[in-house]
Amino acid sequence: MHKVWEIFAILHANLIIFSAAQPATSKLHDGWWAYKDAVQGSFVPVPSFWGLVNSAWNLCAIGKRQSPVNIETSHMMFDPFLTPLRLNAGGRKISGTMYNTGRHVSFRPDKSHLVNISGGPLSYSYRLEEMRLHFGSEDNQGSEHLLNGQAFPGEVQLIHYNHDLYLNYSEAAKSPNGIAVVSMFLKIAEASNSFLNRMLVRETITRITYKHDAFLLMGLNLKELYPETSRFITYEGSLTIPPCLETASWIIMNKPVYITRLQMQSLRLLSQNQPSDIFLSMSDNMRPVQALNQRCIRTNINFTQRGRDCPNNRLQRPQYRVNEWLLK
Ligand SMILES: *[C@@H]1O[C@H](CO)[C@@H](O)[C@H](O)[C@H]1NC(C)=O
Ligand SMILES: *[C@@H]1O[C@H](CO)[C@@H](O)[C@H](O)[C@H]1NC(C)=O
Ligand SMILES: *[C@@H]1O[C@H](CO)[C@@H](O)[C@H](O)[C@H]1NC(C)=O
Numbered sequence: 132m133h134k135v136w137e138i139f140a141i142l143h144a145n146l147i148i149f150s151a152a153q154p155a156t157s158k159l160h161d162g163w164w165a166y167k168d169a170v171q172g173s174f175v176p177v178p179s180f181w182g183l184v185n186s187a188w189n190l191c192a193i194g195k196r197q198s199p200v201n202i203e204t205s206h207m208m209f210d211p212f213l214t215p216l217r218l219n220a221g222g223r224k225i226s227g228t229m230y231n232t233g234r235h236v237s238f239r240p241d242k243s244h245l246v247n248i249s250g251g252p253l254s255y256s257y258r259l260e261e262m263r264l265h266f267g268s269e270d271n272q273g274s275e276h277l278l279n280g281q282a283f284p285g286e287v288q289l290i291h292y293n294h295d296l297y298l299n300y301s302e303a304a305k306s307p308n309g310i311a312v313v314s315m316f317l318k319i320a321e322a323s324n325s326f327l328n329r330m331l332v333r334e335t336i337t338r339i340t341y342k343h344d345a346f347l348l349m350g351l352n353l354k355e356l357y358p359e360t361s362r363f364i365t366y367e368g369s370l371t372i373p374p375c376l377e378t379a380s381w382i383i384m385n386k387p388v389y390i391t392r393l394q395m396q397s398l399r400l401l402s403q404n405q406p407s408d409i410f411l412s413m414s415d416n417m418r419p420v421q422a423l424n425q426r427c428i429r430t431n432i433n434f435t436q437r438g439r440d441c442p443n444n445r446l447q448r449p450q451y452r453v454n455e456w457l458l459k
Contacts, residue, residue: 164373166234166416178418181373191375197421198368198381199275202428207364213431215361216251216313216382218354220244226349229330233342233403234372234416236264238330246353248291248311251382252365252429257291257311259353260300264288266317266398268414274316275371275417276383284395285317286417287327287356287388304370309378315358320389326356331394341406358386366428371418385432
C-alpha cells in the first residue's frame with residue numbers, strides 16, 4: 132500500500148511540473164493520454180487524469196453527462212415511441228481500412244461507401260465515421276458499458292456523425308446532436324459474427340499487430356455485424372476518449388455479437404507500440420464507468436410496465452426480463 136502511494140506521489144509531481152511547463156491548450160497534448168500506466172518511461176495521463184492535464188478536456192473530469200455508464204436494467208424506462216434503428220448501406224458492400232491506433236482496433240469505411248443510420252432515438256441521419264473495438268485482457272472485463280455492474284469481454288462501437296447538420300466528424304463532435312454511437316457487447320462463443328470474422332481471422336488481424344499498421348478490407352456487409360434485434364437501450368452521453376465532449380447519443384443493442392476464443396486471444400496479442408518498442412498489449416482499453424447523474428436510460432424493450440417521466444419513475448422498478456439471458 133505504501134509503495135502505491137509513493138508511485139502516485141511521483142506521478143503527481145511529474146504531472147504538476149509538466150502542466151506548469153506547457154501551455155494547457157497546447158496542440159502537443161492532443162494525443163497525450165492513455166488507458167493504463169506505462170510499464171516504463173514517462174508519465175502519460177490515465178483516465179482519472181484526462182480532465183486535469185488539458186483545459187480543453189475539462190469535461191472528462193467535471194462533465195455531468197459522461198460515458199460510459201453502468202446500465203441498471205431495473206432503472207430503465209420503456210419508451211414505446213422508440214422506433215427500430217434504420218441502417219442504410221445502399222444495399223452495397225463496403226470497403227475500408229483497419230488500423231492499429233495504438234489504443235484501439237479501428238475500421239474506417241471508404242468515403243465512396245457511405246453508410247448511415249436513422250430512426251430509433253435519432254432525429255437526423257448519421258454517417259458512419261469509424262468502428263472501434265474495446266476489449267479486455269481477461270473475459271470478465273473489456274466492455275466500456277456495464278450491464279447491472281457486469282462487464283463483457285469487449286464492446287464494438289460504431290461512431291457516426293450528423294451529416295444533415297454538419298460537414299464532417301470534427302465539426303459534429305463539438306456540436307449539439309452531433310454524434311450517434313451504436314454499441315454492441317462482445318461475447319465469446321463457438322462461432323463468430325461473420326463481419327467480425329473478416330476482421331479477426333488470423334491472416335487479417337496479424338497484419339495490424341503494431342501501432343500504425345493498416346490493412347485494407349473489401350466487400351464487407353455491415354448488415355452482418357448487427358445482431359438480429361430491433362431492441363436497444365439509449366441515453367445521452369459523451370465520447371469516451373478525450374476531449375469527452377457531451378454530444379453523443381448512445382444506442383446499445385439488446386443482443387451481443389459473438390467472436391471465438393481464438394479471435395479474442397488474437398486481439399490480446401495486438402501491441403500498443405511500434406515494433407521497435409516493447410510489446411504492450413492493447414487490451415483493457417476501456418474508460419471506467421461514469422456517474423449517471425440525472426440522466427434517463429430509455430429502451431424499446433417492452434417489459435410491460437410503462438414509465439411516465441424518467442428520473443422520478445425510478446421508484447416503480449419495472450421488471451426487466453428480455454436481457455436476462457445476456458447476463459448468463
Ligand atoms: C444514406 O445512405 C444512402 C446510401 O449510401 C444514401 O443513398 C442516402 O442519400 C443517405 N441518406 C442521407 C440522408 O444522406
Ligand atoms: C470540417 O469542417 C469545418 C467547417 O466547415 C472546417 O473548418 C474543417 O477544416 C473541416 N475539418 C476537416 C477535418 O475536414
Ligand atoms: C407491451 O407488452 C404488453 C404485454 O405483452 C402488451 O399488452 C402491450 O401492448 C405492449 N406495449 C407496446 C407499446 O408494445
